[in-house]
Amino acid sequence: MNDAALAHTLAEQAGQLLLRLRARMPEAGKALGNEGDRLANALILDRLRAERPDDAILSEEEKDDASRCAFARIWVIDPLDGTREYTEGRDDWAVHVALAIDGVPSVGAVALPALGLVLSSDAPPPLSSEANPLRMLVSRTRPAAEALSVAETLGATLLPMGSAGAKAMAVVRGEADIYLHTGGQYEWDNCAPAAVAIAAGLHVSRVDGSPLVYNCANPWLPDLLICHKARAPQVLDLVRALTPAQNPG
Template identity: 35%
Template sequence: MPEAGLASEVAAIAAEAGRLAMTRWETEFKRWEKVPGSPVCDVDLELDALLRDRLTALLPEAGWLSEETADSRARLDARRIWVVDPIDGTRDYLRHRPGWSVSVALVEDGAPVIGVLDAPARGERWIAEAGRGAARNGVQLHVTPRDQLAGSRMPTDHLPKVDGDLVIVDKPNSIALRIAMVAAGEADLLATIRWGNEWDVAAAVLLVREAGGVITDVLGQELVFNTPSAKAFGLLVSAPGIHDAAVERLAHRAREALES
């Protein structure tokens, strides 16, 4: 259980980073690709430095894992670790679209205990604390009571024919914000069948759990954070009443993808 008041301090730091991102949004800044299809800009690096400075001052003993910092195996020895994506949804940031967020999680013994998403272009601040619930702009979050997979809303650009019984809803580029849509009851389901990074999802995982949802890997196994690879294969986020059905539908596709 995190210390009383710690989540508010983390949210204030994330908001500071969000304000910096907003002041730089309409200015000229450098942008490039780390690898093909993975954009980054110098604002990412500015926010990363700010967040590391502020969060390390808050908990000097905590380890550090961020998309924009070279990884160090020293974090594996830390009981607590900051897991950060300075700008989750960089494509939307670069295109002047609002679907990006600053994502900050405090992970303790492999599980997120504080999760914050600051999405200033959308006027949203999401905060979750282990055992204390989740909220957006001060309003408590609850997943939907849905118990039928057919008709479930999913934030995506397209669906394969086999999933034609699902309903597409608009999605932000930030996967953390897509996960948060399930926490807020604005979507019922989110699934990926690919390798993903811990920093993309750590904060949003806690939002869903504290809102009463279920989030696992795509095979239905528990997500664990601060692993050596800092990756997991596939993600399945849903209202509890449809999670088993979603695992049943997707597990064989995930196994085929892993084998290939």
């Protein structure tokens, strides 16, 4: 099984496990989220260790090991992205399985289990045209001020949504046009979504326009922009205008 097929299979299987678990524990709340994280993480990591024993792994649910930085290939895993949405019975949560090679998000699969979908970097859907007015994704619980300001300037409609993976895949699927995030994330929050979005032909970067780089000693990767390539310069300029100038002194 090649890397893309493995990522797709693991994301799909973990998603199916999470659906079965939620059906058995529909009112469990935080306990459901904790058990979902644990079981999905174990499923993915057990298979990776068997199938790719020479690769490193970075997972939200595992203690980080700095020795991973010496590896060119690292699997970046979020076994349950959007735990709140998962425990609330919503469908905007995801499973992320990605492979970064030399810091680049090279292979990725994002499962949207409640929708019965897995989107992967080896077979992304064709891009849709932007809508008019534009549609901008924001956090359903804590929308970032920068995203709200950019949306207002662009006259964009706000689309509140849960997990990072669900938001990124909404752009890939043509259900939204811009995902601008400045509220803080880690590598596991965006590696698989970035790989799929890049493969689909979208612009993917930090909000200063620089590339997303993975397998850093500190996995904090706080911001990103996913949108159509022709729209990116305008959005990046708007974000720069909101950023206070640095005092050279």
